[in-house]
Amino acid sequence: MSKSNVARFWEWGRKIICVGRNYAEHAKELKNELPTEPVLFLKPPTAYVKEGSPILVPHYSTNLHHEVELGVVVGKEGRDIPQTSAMDHVAGYALCLDMTARDVQDQCKAKGLPWTLAKAFDTSCPVSDFIPKERIPDPAGVELWLRVNSATRQRGSTAQMIFSIPFLISYISRVMALEEGDLILTGTPKGVGAVYEHDELQAGIEGVINMTFKVGRRADKS
Ligand SMILES: O=C(O)/C=C/C(=O)CC(=O)C(=O)O
Numbered sequence: 001m002s003k004s005n006v007a008r009f010w011e012w013g014r015k016i017i018c019v020g021r022n023y024a025e026h027a028k029e030l031k032n033e034l035p036t037e038p039v040l041f042l043k044p045p046t047a048y049v050k051e052g053s054p055i056l057v058p059h060y061s062t063n064l065h066h067e068v069e070l071g072v073v074v075g076k077e078g079r080d081i082p083q084t085s086a087m088d089h090v091a092g093y094a095l096c097l098d099m100t101a102r103d104v105q106d107q108c109k110a111k112g113l114p115w116t117l118a119k120a121f122d123t124s125c126p127v128s129d130f131i132p133k134e135r136i137p138d139p140a141g142v143e144l145w146l147r148v149n150s151a152t153r154q155r156g157s158t159a160q161m162i163f164s165i166p167f168l169i170s171y172i173s174r175v176m177a178l179e180e181g182d183l184i185l186t187g188t189p190k191g192v193g194a195v196y197e198h199d200e201l202q203a204g205i206e207g208v209i210n211m212t213f214k215v216g217r218r219a220d221k222s
Pocket residue numbers: 018019020021022023026030032067098100186187188
């Protein structure tokens with residue numbers, strides 16, 4: 001696939017694979033044990049939202065959390081990818097938010113149910129423009145930040161990840177095929193918290209890109 005195609009990865013309808021609890025300080029703030037293997041979940045392509053459109057709080061949640069994350073855009077399909085060649089499958093990166101209905105997630109966890117309602121709703125994956133691979137020569141050394149109404153909430157380095165990007169690509173590809181245009185969200189650093197209707201979120205990868213989103217609310221049409 002040419003880079004110009006993958007540059008609009010959010011229009012491809014491909015899967016969004018998310019990694020949870022990949023930063024020790026974030027696992028600690030939610031009182032989770034450190035994982036011994038990556039925690040994986042999925043978002044559908046309908047989760048994508050781009051700057052200019054709002055993030056919508058689902059009608060069944062009153063505690064929507066922001067999670068700023070580095071996204072890895074897959075450029076070459078593969079299964080059972082060895083760590084040594086994992087980075088050959090990366091086309092580039094994106095700044096991403098893993099919006100999470102934390103109240104719903106807590107209920108799902110208590111009942112032993114999947115996190116779909118908490119993580120996979122429409123607009124749960126705001127993304128920046130595509131960042132070509134060359135612009136981030138060391139993805140294990142970038143600083144992520146997030147502000148809500150100008151107050152800093154999250155700031156952390158991808159150096160703090162428990163499982164590296166090559167390890168994650170290799171691990172995921174032994175579970176499901178990675179395809180061109182897939183996006184891997186690599187987990188959030190500490191500082192997650194609630195956002196409400198009319199809030200403004202700004203997030204960035206220091207020195208590389210930033211983005212702004214407004215928060216709205218999805219009405220209950222039942
Ligand atoms: O286990 C929990 O309570 C919460 C986990 C997450 O939401 C995991 C993530 O999405 C993350 O760490 O980025």
